[in-house]
Amino acid sequence: MTPPKIKVRDGRIGIVNAFARTPFRFGVVTLEAAASATLALDVTVDGVTATGYASDLLAYKWFDKRPEKTPADNVADLLWAIDEALAVARDLPAATLFDLWRDIDRTVDRRGPEVGFNRLGASFGVSMVERAMIDALGRAAGRPFFDLVTGNALGLRPGDVFPELAAMQVAQALPDRPLSRLALRHTVGLVDPLDGDEAGAGTGDVLPGTLADYIAEDGLRYLKIKVGGDMAADLDRLARIAALIEAAPHPIAVTLDGNEQYRSLDAFAALCEAMRTRPDIAPLHEAILFVEQPLERSVALAGLLDPAALAVVGKPLLIDEADGWTAAYSEAIGLGYRGVSHKNCKGVIRSLLNQSLAWHRNGGSREGEHFLSAEDLTCLPVVSLQADLAVVAALGIGHVERNGHHYFHGLDHLPAGEADAALAAHPGLYRRDGGSVFLAIEDGGLDVSSLQVPxxxxxxxxxxxxxxxxxxxxxxxxxxxxxxDAARRSEP
Structure with a gap:
């Protein structure tokens, strides 16, 4: 189809507070509450009025971990980024979604550092406006996200960003149809209780309270395990997790999240070597699929990764927090990284371009050493969670990290009417237990078939x-x- 022209008219932001059922590590702090922002964006699509929505947590101490920035500063910066992207979008003439995104992305990426924010945080504001534009376009056209991409309604031209992709269409890098089921990769945070003997194991609600409970009740096949940079503490915790995996009734694959805890790859390689040489942890190391951003972002892309250290790690590395601008994954590949995380909060079009780049570098294949993973920035239902899952399903990534369903109590942060309506519209994705609505996890996975809506x-x-x-x-x-002091409290 000929890509329609979009004109951004106006936008409004609404905030709700979400209080965690259990404390969790987010960036460099332990959080017990966060604000969720929703953007309603009014546009015209080829002259027809439409409204689109985007939502995400205003996640302090992840986008910007600098100690001189308070959590309140971080939230103010994220709201600034949304407002700035919205202001830029309003000033642009009608154009295809891709052309609007390029102008907004380049402008906000430049202005963020000028006002003391960073590029990763600036991209959050771009992504909120971008997602709302995509949603509005889909509603105006009566088409779901996958159809918008494969039908070229977004007007994507990957070669304009990465010249090596000039001869391809993004649809070539996607599956024939969006996935209808996604395996859930459960986060194991540094303060998450592992079993019933650990402090904090009892949450007083109907949801599982420990990792052992989640493995048993949800039938998990994948875990994402965070490490904290203290080798002795990490090895002790990894041994306990390995024992739970060994006792599970089915195989469990894992990913390891370095969480920017290392200044050198040699230091992280030492942890991997220790894991490999300990009989009680070696099976866990063998089960690792990839390692997510062990290096602090200021050094992650500073130079070539040492081949000797990479050999000791023995697993492909991907960038996450270092993926702060549109070309970051391309630059990372040249340094020895193989993967990049998809997160809606960093940008949907960025992920589509990265998927195209991985496909091209794999010789025109969706299988190969270059890849995208699907990670979670604590997406909460309804808008944030479902938009992210819809993109993951379109990208064809079979398992996705989820953690909002563990750290927060279902859809309780929303008005009751919205939670009930979500359950009615997406009965395979949610379930009711008592007076609350929760994510429905069956046999370690999620039914996302209902997400193919305009x-x-x-x-x-x-x-x-x-x-x-x-x-x-x-x-x-x-x-x-x-x-x-909870918002400033670093974990051990």
């Missing part, structure tokens, strides 16, 4: 009248269940 994977629509405008919201409102 827009970016979700119905019904959020009601911004039930949310708080940024001007009326305060960071202090998050402290209702949070000790005064």
């Amino acid at each position: 827009g970016l994977g979700f119905t019904p629509l959020p009601d911004l009248a039930t949310r708080t405008a940024p001007a009326d919201w305060s960071f202090d409102s998050l402290t209702r269940h949070v000790p005064a």
Whole structure:
């Protein structure tokens, strides 16, 4: 199809607070509450009025981990990034979605560092406007996300960004149809209780409280395990996790998240060597599929990865936090990385371009040493979670890290009417237990077949009248269940 022209008219942001059922490690802090922002974007699509939506946590201390920035500073920066991307978009004439995205991306990427923010955080604002534009386009056209991409409704021209892709279409790098089921890769955070003997194992609700419970009740086939940079503590915890995996009734594959805890690859390689040489942990090392960003972002792309250290690690490395601008994955490949994480909060078009780049570098194949993983920035239902799952399904990535269903109590952060409506519209994805609606995990996976709806994977629509405008919201409102120092507390 001929890509339609879009004109951004206006946008509104609404905020709800989400309080965690259990503390969790997010970036360099332990969080017990966070704000979720929803953007409603009014556009015209070839002159026809439409509204699209995007939502995500305003995740402090992940986009920007600098100690001089407070959590309140981080949230203010993320709201600035959305406002800036929206302001740029409003000033642009009608154009294809891809052309609008390129102008917004380049402008906000430049302005972020000029005002003391970083490029990763700036891209968050771009991604919110981008997702809302995609959603509005899909609703105006009556087409789901996968059809928009494969039908060229976005007007994507990958060769404009990566010249080596000039002869290809993004659809070549995607499966024939979106996946209808995704395996869930459960996060094992550094303070998550592993078994019933550990402090914090009891949460007082109907959800599993420990890793052992999740393996037994959800039938997990994949885990994402975080390490903290303290070798002795990491090895002790990895041994305990390995024992739980060994006792599981089915094989479990794992990924390892270095979480930017290392300044040199040699230091991380030493951990991998210790894992390999310990009989109680060696099977876990063997089960690792890939390693996510062990190096701190300031050094991650500073030079070639040492081949000797890579050989000791023995697993492919991908970038996550270092994926702060559109060309980052291309640069990382040249340094020895093989993968990059997909996260909607970094950008949907970025992931489509990265998937195309991996396909091209694999010789025109979706299988090979270059790859995308699907990771979670604590996506919460409905809009954020389902939009991310819809993109993962379109990319054809078979397993996806999820953690919002563990750290938060279902859809309780939303008005009851929205939770009930989500269950009715997506009965395979959600379930009811008592007075709450939860993600439905069966045999270690999620039924995402209902996400092929007009827009970016979700119905019904959020009601911004039930949310708080940024001007009326305060960071202090998050402290209702949070000790005064919790937002700054680093984990051991």
